[in-house]
Amino acid sequence: MNPLHEKQITTSMSHSHSAISLRDIQTAAARIAAHVIRTPLVRCEQLSQRWKCDVHFKAENLQHVGAFKARGAINAVLSLDSDVAPRGVVTHSSGNHAAALARAASLRQIPAHVVMPHNSPANKLAAVRSYGVEPVLCEPNSAAREEAARKLRDETGATLIHPFNDPQVMAGQGTVGLEILEQLPEVDAVIVPVGGGGLLSGVLMAIKSQYPDIAVYAAEPEWADDAARSLKSGRIELPARYDTVADGLRTHLGDLTFPIIRALVNDILVVSEEAILAATRTMLRDVRLVAEPSGAVALAALAENYAHFEGQRVAVVVSGGNLDLDGLKRL
Amino acid sequence: MNPLHEKQITTSMSHSHSAISLRDIQTAAARIAAHVIRTPLVRCEQLSQRWKCDVHFKAENLQHVGAFKARGAINAVLSLDSDVAPRGVVTHSSGNHAAALARAASLRQIPAHVVMPHNSPANKLAAVRSYGVEPVLCEPNSAAREEAARKLRDETGATLIHPFNDPQVMAGQGTVGLEILEQLPEVDAVIVPVGGGGLLSGVLMAIKSQYPDIAVYAAEPEWADDAARSLKSGRIELPARYDTVADGLRTHLGDLTFPIIRALVNDILVVSEEAILAATRTMLRDVRLVAEPSGAVALAALAENYAHFEGQRVAVVVSGGNLDLDGLKRL
Structure with a gap:
């Protein structure tokens, strides 16, 4: 209690x-x-x-x-400077932020890369795919998620949109x-x-x-x-x-x-x-x-x-x- | 089609x-x-x-x-004349109207009698009971429902509140x-x-x-x-x-x-x-x-x-x- x-x-x-x-x-x-x-x-x-x-x-x-993740994701994506935005966004998420960022990126017509734990629920993986984004799977812990997202950022020049921080x-x-x-x-x-x-x-x-x-x-x-x-x-x-x-x-x-x-x-x-x-x-x-x-x-x-x-x-x-x-x- | x-x-x-x-x-x-x-x-x-x-x-x-049944039931119960209302209300319903009438009657603090088909879903029977009303069970067809409700009305002097008509x-x-x-x-x-x-x-x-x-x-x-x-x-x-x-x-x-x-x-x-x-x-x-x-x-x-x-x-x-x-x- x-x-x-x-x-x-x-x-x-x-x-x-x-x-x-x-x-x-x-x-x-x-x-x-x-x-x-x-x-x-x-x-x-x-x-x-x-x-x-x-x-x-x-x-x-x-x-x-x-x-609720739709709120923060679209606010972050709409806040991107127009010179940075075209390189896209990247994130890691156990699910809902991933779909929210995929949606936000599609609204602004920029690329999205999302890292998800391999034990994410099937419906959350499917939601990301419904916005045309194939999730990059990783081990289900914070360190693995963050490392995979950093790597994608370095490769693509996309802006990291952290799921909460x-x-x-x-x-x-x-x-x-x-x-x-x-x-x-x-x-x-x-x-x-x-x-x-x-x-x-x-x-x-x-x-x-x-x-x-x-x-x-x-x-x-x-x-x-x-x-x-x-x-x-x-x-x-x-x-x-x-x-x-x-x-x-x-x-x-x-x-x-x-x-x-x-x-x-x-x-x-x-x-x-x-x-x-x-x-x-x-x-x-x-x-x-x-x-x-x-x-x-x-x-x-x-x-x-x-x-x-x-x-x-x-x-x-x-x-x-x-x-x-x-x-x-x-x- | x-x-x-x-x-x-x-x-x-x-x-x-x-x-x-x-x-x-x-x-x-x-x-x-x-x-x-x-x-x-x-x-x-x-x-x-x-x-x-x-x-x-x-x-x-x-x-x-x-x-939505809550709407019609409370409108009917609140519309009852104050000399008739104390004798209560009676109805037949496959479920949601029954609970709605039980709720409406409890809000006006008058008795409610409800006839329900014996194959009504368990949760709908339970909902009626949650307002302190024990459903009277009948065969699952309109004739049986209407007859049982009429009988209850004749016995108690309650006003029949039909579920839709x-x-x-x-x-x-x-x-x-x-x-x-x-x-x-x-x-x-x-x-x-x-x-x-x-x-x-x-x-x-x-x-x-x-x-x-x-x-x-x-x-x-x-x-x-x-x-x-x-x-x-x-x-x-x-x-x-x-x-x-x-x-x-x-x-x-x-x-x-x-x-x-x-x-x-x-x-x-x-x-x-x-x-x-x-x-x-x-x-x-x-x-x-x-x-x-x-x-x-x-x-x-x-x-x-x-x-x-x-x-x-x-x-x-x-x-x-x-x-x-x-x-x-x-x-």
Whole structure:
């Protein structure tokens, strides 16, 4: 169980020294508006009654490519200078950022190269291919991914668009936070899944820079609890293993995302594999939105800690919906 | 295949003689606003590109009780006179109307009695029980359902709220049409599943009374193509069998819904069981909304006839999302 101690916000952090500002996120929102979906924030009556809090889902599973990653990728690609852009973009990703970058590159009509772990789900590999890009497969760990991406960059002259440790990517993901504020101005708490921290740092900056009293929690798999351990140790820790069912969260924080998270997050809620699978089922059966396991981790955190949120208006970010048929069978 | 001949609208129909008017639907919208979700209309980029038309989904799977039925049921229950209401309500339904009426009755704190076919999906039986109502089971045909409901009404003095052949129910369902017009004013075509015709007649009246040039198509399972045959014969026909996978559509039209449908619908698109199952899978995998088979019938009709809709803005009504785990396994 998580103590959910209300952490004092570290007011010593100067926002001007962080990788992104509120203004960057606002600029991103304007830049990407025509290319992303303003996803609905959907209230679930059944869970609200069950848990005695007002439960809303920010449905990024309905975003293009089925994940919030479409936001950061298109913001990064549209931000490229016109002399650099034609050489293309390169990245590594366990899946959704790969498809998002392939889509963004095709919108700007530039080449994309993507490195993916060989154990990526079949549907995520297929999504990249649907944009005419053949993924380069690698071993499923951060070092192998980063090395393969660097090699491709050196060979092609393409710009590396990191899946999370990139200011334009972080600013793009932060638009999720702006939309939650617009869609539910009276929100009390937001729960966001954390892998590399691109979404979390963006949402934190979007919300905390304006409304520091709104609680923002991260949700993380126990099998990849590196962010929770990083918060405790004060430095970026690595996941102990790379096989959580929440395949989108099998990575560590970046040096740009970590300082923002450390300064602004209220707490990190760690959830078991069983809780993640149960939440994925709850999404299908009770919420009727398709979430992939990574996309259900924030709901798992609410389910395991609902008593803490009694009487509150809670926004749960459903980060992605690319549940493949193998994944369905496992449920 | 369906010829999709553009049927001349029968202008001889006097709207003032039909069971509901546009005004009834507008009144219903105001009455039920606090008790229903204004469900999102979600565009799907992937299917839009695949079929060269602009595909939007009206996500009534995200409605309370997971189906549009919440609208008509609460409109009917709130419309009851205060001297009649305390004796409660009674109905028969293959599922979603049952849960919707149980919910509506619990909101008004009056008793509800519901008759359901014994082969109703387990999750739909459970949904009714979740509002404290034990379903009365009957044989899976219209005659048995109606007789059991009449008997309960006679015993209890409760008001019968028919699942579709009721003006207040039809008006409530019609609010789906009003919302589509507000959310996508430039819509060219709307596709609506038809069972008893409550949703279809309501949507037709909402749209055609204001914008007769917007095409409204019904979608119906081949195994329950009674509405298509009724349109041809000019009288209400019965389904030939009662076992389509689209369990919400195993019923015939009513004498209040049929005249509106006959006068206003552009055409009825009939789809196979295979097409319905394929569309249910497409909803899960590509749209990332959970649809029950009945809720995917309109998408099946689009998938089978997409060439007809080239270049058009199409709103596909996802009528319900109560897909149970047995249903999932079948996919």
